[in-house]
Amino acid sequence: MKIKEGFEVRNVCGEYVIVATGRKNIDFSKIIYLNESAALVWNAVKGKDFTADDVADVLVENYDVEREEAYTDAQTLLSTWHENGLTEMGVSGS
8 A cells, every 4th residue: 555646745834734735635624634653654654555564563663652552543443544545555565
């Protein structure tokens, strides 16, 4: 999986917000906010193919969390991103 081109995370007044930078991605009907850990993951995987395992690795490396919980959280996060049209299948089909 990959984050689609044309989306960036910005810190706006202390809130992490996903901003569409390309015309094809603009949808003014919703604003997507990220908490600190989701923004950390976004920045760690932006521009790369990644899996839920990769996201879990980022969480385990940066937070005091067990691997199983990190993996569950990673799956939930990636599902939310996918449902909101922020990700696409990567080159390797991940």
